Amino acid sequence: MRDAFHEDLDKIxxxxxxxxxxxxxxxxxxxxxxxxxxxxxxxxxxxxDDDIDTLRREIDDLAVDLLARQQPxxxxxxxxxxxxxxxxxxxxxxxxxxxxxxxxxxxxxxxxVPDDMxxxxxxxxxxxxxxxxxxxxxxxxKDVYAAVEIGRIDDAMDELHKKVFTTLLDNWQHGMEAGVxxxxxxxxxxxxxxxxxxxxxxxxxxxxxxxxxPDEGLSRDAH
Amino acid sequence: MRDAFHEDLDKIxxxxxxxxxxxxxxxxxxxxxxxxxxxxxxxxxxxxDDDIDTLRREIDDLAVDLLARQQPxxxxxxxxxxxxxxxxxxxxxxxxxxxxxxxxxxxxxxxxVPDDMxxxxxxxxxxxxxxxxxxxxxxxxKDVYAAVEIGRIDDAMDELHKKVFTTLLDNWQHGMEAGVxxxxxxxxxxxxxxxxxxxxxxxxxxxxxxxxxPDEGLSRDAH
Numbered sequence: 001m002r003d004a005f006h007e008d009l010d011k012i013x014x015x016x017x018x019x020x021x022x023x024x025x026x027x028x029x030x031x032x033x034x035x036x037x038x039x040x041x042x043x044x045x046x047x048x049d050d051d052i053d054t055l056r057r058e059i060d061d062l063a064v065d066l067l068a069r070q071q072p073x074x075x076x077x078x079x080x081x082x083x084x085x086x087x088x089x090x091x092x093x094x095x096x097x098x099x100x101x102x103x104x105x106x107x108x109x110x111x112x113v114p115d116d117m118x119x120x121x122x123x124x125x126x127x128x129x130x131x132x133x134x135x136x137x138x139x140x141x142k143d144v145y146a147a148v149e150i151g152r153i154d155d156a157m158d159e160l161h162k163k164v165f166t167t168l169l170d171n172w173q174h175g176m177e178a179g180v181x182x183x184x185x186x187x188x189x190x191x192x193x194x195x196x197x198x199x200x201x202x203x204x205x206x207x208x209x210x211x212x213x214p215d216e217g218l219s220r221d222a223h
Numbered sequence: 224m225r226d227a228f229h230e231d232l233d234k235i236x237x238x239x240x241x242x243x244x245x246x247x248x249x250x251x252x253x254x255x256x257x258x259x260x261x262x263x264x265x266x267x268x269x270x271x272d273d274d275i276d277t278l279r280r281e282i283d284d285l286a287v288d289l290l291a292r293q294q295p296x297x298x299x300x301x302x303x304x305x306x307x308x309x310x311x312x313x314x315x316x317x318x319x320x321x322x323x324x325x326x327x328x329x330x331x332x333x334x335x336v337p338d339d340m341x342x343x344x345x346x347x348x349x350x351x352x353x354x355x356x357x358x359x360x361x362x363x364x365k366d367v368y369a370a371v372e373i374g375r376i377d378d379a380m381d382e383l384h385k386k387v388f389t390t391l392l393d394n395w396q397h398g399m400e401a402g403v404x405x406x407x408x409x410x411x412x413x414x415x416x417x418x419x420x421x422x423x424x425x426x427x428x429x430x431x432x433x434x435x436x437p438d439e440g441l442s443r444d445a446h
């Protein structure tokens with residue numbers, strides 16, 4: 001049986017995973033609003049971001065309450081502090097989904113991105129879904145290899161981000177407004193990925209005590 | 224004489240203020256690199272960001288160490304947790320200065336922004352300086368009114384951000400690359416301001432126990 005401290009910590013971990021599922025929904029719906037020019041869906045994503053923010057505050061309150069009641073030290077203390085940092089990153093992912101929805105809303109019922117940019121945006125959104133799913137799984141499992149995999153998935157996001165700029169700078173025919181939208185949207189999806197990586201880095205640090213690829217750390221330990 | 228806990232907390236607060244002065248320098252130099260097309264200055268800003276990141280880790284370690292040794296509760300605990308959140312926001316302000324320097328480096332020795340955009344960027348940088356200075360002062364003084372003033376200064380940043388988009392969408396003659404640069408730079412300065420506001424909001428919450436304008440809170444309290 002888990003002691004009271006670890007039961008509370010499990011609860012915080014579960015709430016963080018819940019946050020990632022809310023963020024996954026927000027990103028999916030924001031992208032749908034964007035690609036379909038659907039103002040109603042965009043509005044609903046913007047409104048629902050409050051729920052993510054509220055859950056983040058609840059997690060932080062739980063964490064502070066846990067620190068006050070249980071006075072953890074060493075690794076236990078680090079886990080609580082890390083949970084607070086994670087809630088901050090995941091909340092920010094939700095904000096970025098809201099930003100995407102705002103670009104969709106501004107253009108609706110027209111489309112914010114021209115046809116030849118849609119496949120790249122759709123792919124960025126798909127990578128974003130993989131990232132937020134992997135983030136929830138890594139928080140749940142505390143598996144450093146799952147966490148490191150997040151960095152590899154994010155490499156695909158960075159490549160797509162570069163592809164957007166190549167597309168923009170290579171004889172763009174859709175005018176400045178569509179160009180500004182594509183620039184901002186690409187930045188939002190890319191930052192979404194960065195925050196997933198930040199959560200992953202925290203998991204790696206928590207489990208291994210160092211930043212970066214745990215294999216490098218493990219091989220150093222083996223010699 | 225201060226007790227050990229408050230001496231340690233003062234030290235953390237001093238380090239946070241030091242971070243804001245490092246960030247102020249980074250923003251000033253990044254903007255100079257941008258407006259003068261100076262690659263060397265841009266490189267130095269990018270390299271110096273490591274020092275800000277290192278100081279942030281030191282502050283977080285100090286905070287965790289303080290939690291472990293002193294086991295604070297109630298307001299004392301909140302203050303330590305708040306300091307960790309602030310270090311995160313101020314580090315991010317440093318990252319944004321680095322992003323600005325990267326745009327400068329990419330274009331150097333040419334200029335990343337055309338002549339008619341320079342005054343707006345220079346003004347955003349000046350507002351950014353006021354914001355980071357006010358952030359350091361508010362951390363030092365824990366004065367909620369100083370913190371609220373940060374929100375007012377940031378309104379000027381938001382206006383400039385809108386002005387950039389108006390300029391971009393109103394018969395822009397400088398091509399897509401300059402347009403992409405202006406879009407990203409404006410976003411970086413605007414986000415810089417948002418993080419200053421986030422620090423300010425934390426100070427207001429710490430002192431008053433509620434978010435938002437303390438006058439509204441105070442007037443509610445008076446009735």
